[in-house]
Every structure is written in structure tokens, then in C-alpha cells.
Amino acid sequence: MRVVLAEDSLLIRTGLTTLLTGGGYEVAAAVGDAEALLRAVAEHEPDLVVVDVRMPPTHTDEGIQAALVVRRQYPGMAVVVLSQYVEERYATDLLSGDTSRVGYLLKDRVAQVPEFLAALRRVLDGGTALDPEVVAQLMVRRRRDPLERLTPRERDVLRLMAEGRSNSGIVTALRVSHSAVEKYVSSIFTKLDLTPTDVDHRRVLAVLTYLNS
Amino acid sequence: MHAIGIAFHRRLRSVAFGLLLSALTVVLLGTLLLLWGAAVWSLAEGPTGAPVLTVVYVVTAVGAVLPLSWCSYGLGELQRDRFRRTLAIDIERPPGPRSLRAARAWRQLGYHLAAATFLLPLLVRADLALARRLLGPSQAEALTLRVEALARSRADMVAAADAERRRIERDLHDGAQQRLLSLAMNLGMARAALDDAPTPARVAIEQAHDEATLALTELREFVRGMHPAVLDDRGLDAALSGITARAPFPVGLRVDVPTRCAPSIEAIAYFVVSEALTNVARHAEATRAEVTVRRTGDRLRVTVSDDGRGGAVIGPADGAGAGPAEGSTAGSGLRGLAQRAASVDGTLTVTSPPGGPTALVVELPCA
Numbered sequence: 307m308r309v310v311l312a313e314d315s316l317l318i319r320t321g322l323t324t325l326l327t328g329g330g331y332e333v334a335a336a337v338g339d340a341e342a343l344l345r346a347v348a349e350h351e352p353d354l355v356v357v358d359v360r361m362p363p364t365h366t367d368e369g370i371q372a373a374l375v376v377r378r379q380y381p382g383m384a385v386v387v388l389s390q391y392v393e394e395r396y397a398t399d400l401l402s403g404d405t406s407r408v409g410y411l412l413k414d415r416v417a418q419v420p421e422f423l424a425a426l427r428r429v430l431d432g433g434t435a436l437d438p439e440v441v442a443q444l445m446v447r448r449r450r451d452p453l454e455r456l457t458p459r460e461r462d463v464l465r466l467m468a469e470g471r472s473n474s475g476i477v478t479a480l481r482v483s484h485s486a487v488e489k490y491v492s493s494i495f496t497k498l499d500l501t502p503t504d505v506d507h508r509r510v511l512a513v514l515t516y517l518n519s
Numbered sequence: 520m521h522a523i524g525i526a527f528h529r530r531l532r533s534v535a536f537g538l539l540l541s542a543l544t545v546v547l548l549g550t551l552l553l554l555w556g557a558a559v560w561s562l563a564e565g566p567t568g569a570p571v572l573t574v575v576y577v578v579t580a581v582g583a584v585l586p587l588s589w590c591s592y593g594l595g596e597l598q599r600d601r602f603r604r605t606l607a608i609d610i611e612r613p614p615g616p617r618s619l620r621a622a623r624a625w626r627q628l629g630y631h632l633a634a635a636t637f638l639l640p641l642l643v644r645a646d647l648a649l650a651r652r653l654l655g656p657s658q659a660e661a662l663t664l665r666v667e668a669l670a671r672s673r674a675d676m677v678a679a680a681d682a683e684r685r686r687i688e689r690d691l692h693d694g695a696q697q698r699l700l701s702l703a704m705n706l707g708m709a710r711a712a713l714d715d716a717p718t719p720a721r722v723a724i725e726q727a728h729d730e731a732t733l734a735l736t737e738l739r740e741f742v743r744g745m746h747p748a749v750l751d752d753r754g755l756d757a758a759l760s761g762i763t764a765r766a767p768f769p770v771g772l773r774v775d776v777p778t779r780c781a782p783s784i785e786a787i788a789y790f791v792v793s794e795a796l797t798n799v800a801r802h803a804e805a806t807r808a809e810v811t812v813r814r815t816g817d818r819l820r821v822t823v824s825d826d827g828r829g830g831a832v833i834g835p836a837d838g839a840g841a842g843p844a845e846g847s848t849a850g851s852g853l854r855g856l857a858q859r860a861a862s863v864d865g866t867l868t869v870t871s872p873p874g875g876p877t878a879l880v881v882e883l884p885c886a
Contacts, residue, residue: 315697321704328708360692366752390692390739393749394764395757414735417703417728419711443764446772 307430308352311336312343312369313388314361322356322416329423338362340372347376352383354430358413359389359396370396377408384429388413394443397436405470405511409435434470434510441468444517455497463490468513525606533605534642540597541635547590548632555583588624592617595627598634677862681783684746691742699738703731740765744793746786754779755812758789766796769807776814780885787859788812788821791867791881795823798852803827803877814885821881829875833857833867856881 309331313319316338323333331354335346339362347355355376359369373385377400386409387400397410409429415437416422425435445453445465456464459480466476476487495501500512558579561572595612602608613623656664706728713721743761750758756774763770779785792810799805805827813820834851856879857867865883 315693317697317701318704321701325704325708328712360748365689366748390696391743391747391749391761393753393757394760395749395753414700414703414732414739417700417707417732417735419704419707439761439764443760446760446764446770 307354308332308334308350309354309356310334310343310346310350310352311356312338312340312346312361312372313356313358314338315358318358318413325416325419325422326356329419329426340368343372344375347380347383351380354384354386354426356386356388356426359387367396370399373400377404383407384426385409386411386426386429386435388416392437392440392443394440397440397444401434401436401511401514405434405514406432409470410440411435411437412439428470428475433472436469436510436514438465438469441465441517444468444514452498456494460490460494460497463487464494464513467491467494467509468517470510529605529607533601534638536601536605537598537634537638538642540594540601540631541638543597544590544594544631544635547586547594551583551586551590554579558583584619587628588617588619590631591619591624591628594631598630673862677783681746681786684786685751688742688746688748691738696735696738696742699731699735703728703735706731744790744797747789750785750789751782755785755788758785759792759810759812762789762793762796763810766808767800768805770796771807771809773810774812776812776819778814780814780819780883784819784863784883784885787863787865787883788819788881790859791821791856791879792823794852794856795879798831799823799825799827799877802831803829803875805875805877817885819883819885821883822878824876824878826876828873829871829877830873831869831871831877831879833869853879 307330309326311319311322311326311333313322313336319336319338323336326333334350334352337343337346340357343355343357355373357369357373357376359367361368361372369387369389373387376383376385381404384407387396388411389396390413392410392412400408400410407429409425411422411425415425429435442465445461445468453461453464462480463476466479471479473484473487473491476482477484480487495512498516500516558576561576562580599610599612602610615621615623618624706724709724710721710728713724716724743765747758747761749761755776759772759774763772780788792812796808796810799808803825805825808823808825811820811822831853833853853867853869860867860881860883863883865881867879867881869877869879871877
């Protein structure tokens, strides 16, 4: 698997290169700004793009804008955006339309190496990796309504679904049985009036659309 | 008593004539003093030239005293006349003949000299006061100028503090945060790679990794509370959802700001919510909180309410002897918020009866 990496801090760029190489990836290019990223993507056509949000020249949302361009131009390419702070707004931009092959994670998560590599893998496999903090921000907005009807356990399951976990991912995270998870999921979909679907990233989309509406 | 009812032009005329008489007094007495002095001086030196000059000197030295009588009584008459004509005030003439030997002669002369000495400086002073009043700024105008200058310098200071906060945030982001993340990342890699390392080494690495991760989170929380980049970039709504989601209790958030306010105002509104939620988490024992931000015209109204135990008060200013009492930290936190609101002419009010609920309302001008 080939990766193009964009991160303006040399220290982190070097560290991430080592981490990704150790995780079995081939780092085709590691660059420091959005323009260089787009050039490198065009040149190498990697399987995965990992990009930091805050980069020169304005140090605001260059990474998000670059990620959106990549997703438009190369629909099959997996994109993971890293950010010092996760912002629901940026997530909404990034996930609008299609939630497959996309990730948005707090930058600090890279220190949890196995979990970070697992999230990359999930995105590469066509799924979603949404930081729990973003999900929490989305759920703040919908606190007053049908979410109140969910049991605490169902809310946990909803949160994990929004993060992009599959049923087996939820089974591992909550240490419950497969059939229990299936029961929770169908109960959530009924309570929130959502159309059930088996494809994980469509399920994420449904949940996010619901949370965002 | 009289002066109250006297018309301005009459008083003006009185002063003008007074001035004329003063001038006359000075000229007359000056000339007399000059003649007398010259005569006495010449006699003392010893008379030279024609012998008739000696006679003239003697006559002058002795006779110069005689016009003093006229000066005293004659000028006195003129002065009385002045008061009668201009101010319609009659000053009685003292009885008795015009004699230089009478005390009244010297008294009257004294008045003429005093009038000459005082009237002019008084008039100069009155002129100056009048010029200051009419030609310079009025007291209200002077105050207005001062207020404008103060408002300008205060706005500069608020902007400077804002810029400083942004700079610190940027410095921490580019420096300490990246370095700490790099450290945590390397420890994370070591932890993942050294699964089969001897136990003490593995434990040490695990602990170091956990510590680094925790430090990273704490630093992130701290910097996030200062001035988030997303605030400049996307505004209050986007920035607030970050802090409300991270609160350790459920927080409802409603933001109704159709057009954005000035950056310094947004920064204060953000800071208010951030600090208020921190206060609630520390002191209120609340189970939930509500944050509303609404712009009405040129006012931005920020409300943070919670269902905690209440009793929150705005503490004394920093350094004013805030004791170690339990509520003092919450109080000084609120005082800081009130000060920051006041720095842009905003207001902060707290309603917090014992037992709750607590509502904190901050109103800020938008521009």
C-alpha cells in the first residue's frame, strides 16, 4: 500500500513516515503543504492520503480543502485527515455526500499506534473512521429529541456506528455478543426512523445525516 | 448685593472708566514722584548752572507735595462720580476740608493706588478666564476628548491581548504540542514493537507512553480554551460545539448569529462559554447545562445556565484578599469574565440562588 503524506511539521512528518513504514506502508512522498500534496498525489496516485488540516500559508483549513479536492478528483482514493482539534464543521464538509474511504481523526490518535493503523486499514477497506470527539460534537446538537428515547447502551452503539465501526468492531469495543449488537442496531434504526442497511459506510452516512439534520 | 442686578454694559463701563482713572492716577503720581525725586537729587548733588535753578529745585521739592492733595481729593471725586454714573451707586464724601493732614487724604490716595494696582491684573485674569472658557474646549468637550482617547487606547489593548493569545496558541501548536506528539508517537511505536520485552522495560515504556498521551491531552485542552483557529475560520457556532461536546456533562448548544461579530468580540464570547463551563464542572455539581448565543441587532447575548447547586457570586478583584474559601476560585473566575466583558463595554450578570439553578448572562456590543 502506497501512501502520500502531508504535514507541515518536519518532526511529525518524520515520525509518521517511520510509523507508516513500520505498519507496512510504502511512503511514496512526504510533503509540507497542500499544493505539494496535490502534485504528489497526481504523480504517485497512492492508495492512501494522510493529510494534516493546518498547513501553510494560512494555517487554518488548507488540509480539508486539499482533501476535498483529492476526493473529487480520485474517488477511489482513501483519505485520512488529521487535526490538532477535531471540528464538527470540518467533518461535515469532508463527509458530505460520501462517507466511504474517508477518515477524520484527532492528530493525537497517531500516538495510539495499533488503533491508528487499524483506523487506516478500515478506511482503506472502504469504510469510515470518524474521531469519537467529532461524534460527541454531533450528538450535542441532537440531545433534545429522539436521541433521548435511546437507552444508554443504544447511544454507545450509535456513537460507534457514527465513528465508522462495523458490527464486529462494535462487538469488540463493547464486549457484547454479535446478536446483541444486531438487536441494538435494528432498535436504533427503528427509533430514529432510519432505513436499515448492511453496508457499513452507508450506515455511517445514514447516522451522520441524522445527527447533522 | 448691588452687583447682581446691574446690567453687563454698565459694569463694563464702570471697569473701563476705572481703568482710565487708574491710568490717570499712575501718570500723575509718577510725574510728581519723578519731579520731586529729580529736584531732591539735584539739591543733594549741589546745584550747578544758573542760580535761579536752585530756586526752582527748592520750590519743586517742597511744592510737589501740594498736587498730592488734588490727586487725593480730585481723583476721589472722579471715582465717586464713576460709581454714580455707571452703577448708580452713591458713595458719600467724607466731611471736612481738603487737607493733606487729614487721614482721609491718604486713605483716598491709597484707594487710587490700589485701584491702579489691582484693577488691571484682575481684568487680565478675567480676560484669560473668559478666553479659556470661550476660545478653548468646554469642560464637556474636554471630557469627550479624554473619553475618546481612553476608548481608543483600551480598544488597542484588547486587540493587543487578542493578538498575544493567538500568538501563544500558534507558538504552542508549532512547538510544544508537536514535540510532545512526536514523543508520544515514538513511545507508542516502542510500546507496539516491544511486546516481548522484559517486563520492567515494557512497564516503563507503557507508563511513559500513557503519561505523554495524558500530557498531550491536557495541553490540547488548555490551548483549545485559549483561542481556537476554528473560531477565526468558521465562527462561534463551529468553535463552541467543540467545547460543549467535551464538557463532562451534557450541554445543549444553540447559536443564532446570522452575521458574525468583530473577532475580538467572538473571542470574548468564546472565552466566556469556555470559562463558564469549566466553572460549572468544578463547582456547580450540575447534571446538565445550556449554552445560548444570540445576536439581536448590535448586541450579542451569551447565556450559560446549569442545574447545579447555585450560590455563585462574582468574587473580588484579583489581589483584593480572595481567601481560600471553597467558592473563591469560582468567584475570581467570574470576576475575570466580568472584567473581560467590561473591557469592550459589555456586561455580565449572574443569577444564582442557593440551591440553583444558575444563569450567567453576558451582553456584548457586536462591533
